[in-house]
Amino acid sequence: MWGSEGKGTISIVIADLTIVSFFANVFVGSSMSYFASKFKTEEILPFAYLWSILIGILIPVLFSFNHTLEYSNYLIALSVLSSLLAANVNLFVGQQNIKLFNLYTVLQQIVHIVFIIIVVYLIKITSVNSYFLAQISCFGALFLVSTFQVLKHCDFKRISFSKEIGNKLFDYGWKTQLSAFLQFLNNRLSFYFLEYFKGIVSVGVFSVGIAFSEAIWTVSRSLSVVLYADIINNKNSNEAIEKTKISLRVSFLITLLFIVVMLIIPAQLYSMIFGKDFSQTKEIVLFLSPGILAIAVSNIIGYYFAGINKLRILNVKAMIGLIFTAISSFYIIPRWGIRGACVITSISYCLSSGLLFWRFYQITEFRVQDFILSKTEINLLLNKVLKKK
Incomplete structure (x- = not known):
């Protein structure tokens, strides 16, 4: 529907989203899984949620110099919501709840497609913007549902920000994400070279x-x-x-x-x-x-x-x-x-x-x-x- 140019636009924005996710994953990625069995959920989840919001806004603002305002706004919404959802999903991994991890992995694809159909055929937005609107709706809906599943087992009185736990999350997180970020650049650098030269x-x-x-x-x-x-x-x-x-x-x-x-x-x-x-x-x-x-x-x-x-x-x-x-x-x-x-x-x-x-x-x-x-x-x-x- 959107042709090779539309596919190229989506690829570049999603590549930027992936870069944001690497910064967010310092707290919401492997560190969330690794420490889920070592600390209480109430001790690690607040760090993940707060970090998701801060990074989800800050990094896209820096990227805004290379994108139109419209795509920058989409990137901010996608960054915040995808990071918040990732925190919940990676928590399931650390709890060895692979069933829920698999479920949300599949649902991210299925629900996205459902929202694309709704946006394109019911709301009648047929431009490439419909892809991003559908993805924002998908991340938002799945985050709300997964948050309910996470928080129903939490004791809100135990929620805290421990400096020691925060340091451990950060130390493990940045090391794993440095590797993942370098690998991503290895996977996606050709996109930017192709865009520049071809x-x-x-x-x-x-x-x-x-x-x-x-x-x-x-x-x-x-x-x-x-x-x-x-x-x-x-x-x-x-x-x-x-x-x-x-x-x-x-x-x-x-x-x-x-x-x-x-x-x-x-x-x-x-x-x-x-x-x-x-x-x-x-x-x-x-x-x-x-x-x-x-x-x-x-x-x-x-x-x-x-x-x-x-x-x-x-x-x-x-x-x-x-x-x-x-x-x-x-x-x-x-x-x-x-x-x-x-x-x-x-x-x-x-x-x-x-x-x-x-x-x-x-x-x-x-x-x-x-x-x-x-x-x-x-x-x-x-x-x-x-x-x-």
């Missing part, structure tokens, strides 16, 4: 391929969250390593399957679904596929290191990928455009993931079997899918 339309085309990559990573990220919740509540290091290896092979094989399926789909089908502007989608996925597979593996290992509070390697891994992306983009994207951005992104993913992979297998024995499901594990997966005991 225009917003090329960003829209390239972003569809990236969206497919991130859709495939859903399996890896879901496994990672479950693994992370288990590790931070588990004191047995050997058991944690074994569970990490099981998650590794499941993530590797399922991701490989998805990539093969996407490459089998005819290029014409992508054009039929997304429009003639997106005829390069299959080619983009092909170039990105080695990096997609690499990140699917490194996501699992990264959450293992985060779960045992070994964060330095995550920062080094992200920095290596970012440096390669920044330097190579200056030379390759002006010459090769979208194709060059794909090659750079894929190589960067492989380089950064390779370091994490090497570090993990320094502390454990490498086995080819780590990437091959056993008969017992296949049966277990089938039983879970079929809901059999």
Whole structure:
């Protein structure tokens, strides 16, 4: 409906929103999950809510110099509401309530689509603004519902701001978010180089391929969250390593399957679904596929290191990928455009993931079997899918 230009606008605003979320996640991200089992909810949630509001306003105001006033207002609303919702959802992870985490992860997509339909077809706002209005409504509704579920178990008399707890949240949070922010820049820097050298339309085309990559990573990220919740509540290091290896092979094989399926789909089908502007989608996925597979593996290992509070390697891994992306983009994207951005992104993913992979297998024995499901594990997966005991 909005074409490649509209898709490009959405991609840039959502990229800015993601940058805001990295600052917000110092208190509402992994630190919320990590300390949920160590402190009372009433002691950590006030920090998360207050930080969400402050960062959700401050960072978008700084970004307003590069956007129209209209999009800046959308970014402020999206930033505050998405951060508040993230605080609740990550609290569920720390409480090992994976059911609620999964529910809200899925609902963010479904409710957003429902509100888009309402805004476009009932309210009759058909511009790209409808995307942002729908997303604001989605975040707001889910935050209210999740807050009710969180606060009904809280004792309001115990709400407090402890300097000691605040310092611990900040110390853990900024270390994990530094790594995540560097990785994000590694993932999205090509957007800004493409916009500068080739225009917003090329960003829209390239972003569809990236969206497919991130859709495939859903399996890896879901496994990672479950693994992370288990590790931070588990004191047995050997058991944690074994569970990490099981998650590794499941993530590797399922991701490989998805990539093969996407490459089998005819290029014409992508054009039929997304429009003639997106005829390069299959080619983009092909170039990105080695990096997609690499990140699917490194996501699992990264959450293992985060779960045992070994964060330095995550920062080094992200920095290596970012440096390669920044330097190579200056030379390759002006010459090769979208194709060059794909090659750079894929190589960067492989380089950064390779370091994490090497570090993990320094502390454990490498086995080819780590990437091959056993008969017992296949049966277990089938039983879970079929809901059999």
